[in-house]
Amino acid sequence: MKILGTGSALPEKVVTNDDLTAFLDTNDEWISTRTGIRERRVLSHETLQSLAERAGQAALENAGVAPEEIDFVLVSTVQAETLSPALACDVQPALGLKCMGMDLNGGCTGFIAALSVAEGLLASGRAHKLLVISAEALSRFADWTDRSTCVLFGDAAGAVVVGEGEGLEDIRFKSEPRRDVLCASTPPGNSPFAIDPKPAQYLKMQGQEVYKFAVSHSFRDIREMLEAHGLAAEDVDFYVLHQANMRILEAVRTRLKVDETRFPHNIERTGNTSSATVPVLLDELNRSGKLKPGCRVILNAFGAGLCTGTALLTW
């Protein structure tokens, strides 16, 4: 499988750390020293679907692939625009597509999980070119009264067009099922038969436990990927990690003993946008001309489940 093109879209509304002080007892220094985040983008007048469409369109144009060539759409999202139909279907009219679409929820690891599903569809011959979009609106289920979590998140969409060819060398997943440290729930509905329906609960996260999981597992997974392919840490040009927290990125980078240029980041501008962080950052690298043919890239993400995914690519 080969990535043929990339795209991304951020909401227009910029929310700085100072903006948050209007309704939260927090400040720029507290947020930036603990997270590296200076501002994030949040949906206001736009929809998640419009972000997904913009990212998808940009990826199609970047790949030089016509809409009629796409025969499958996968959308990675924790919460789509609607319960049904899937966002992967709803984006199709605007993009000129007409094919099977489905949404997947792999938490923050979702983009890498969707790449793996795409690889399977290509290998089986059931698809030849796919559009994979990660579209996330964490602002809709973050708890805006909880200063320890809502400051971390933003909204975004990232996309890739994938097709047959050489590029993806390996994808691996790990998991450690734990729901307590990172969870959110949907509204209970109004079934007259439901006994003790639980009210909707906004996103809750135990930051310290997630930090420990993320740092230890990212480092271990990347090291295992490197060892499996006989690579040294400096043989990889770019480590595109899930942008959850600058402190996590730095902790993984120093454990791998590689220099800062190999650990690109945009979290200072975007915050944590769940499964969208990896394709958005990949698109920024691609459009800035940093991804040259033959470049070796490791993607790594971790999140709700708890799950982790790691991919090795040659650009």
Add this chain to the structure above:
Amino acid sequence: MNNVFQKIVDTIVDAKGIDAASITPESSFKDLNVDSLDIAEMVMTLEDEFGITIELEEGVTTVQDLVNLIERIKG
């Protein structure tokens, strides 16, 4: 001096460059300028050191609180 306390002091000194003599059991992490993620990072080192899994609890605000938590897990 208690082995767990000493190990915690060592990790704070390593991570934050603070003078070991200034750290007492009563020192609060806040006063030592050790934030929640510094504590998480330190706990990872202590987990490896003692071969245990430490689930951080609310209310661990002083060095002694962390000593107590680790002593309880070590059993």
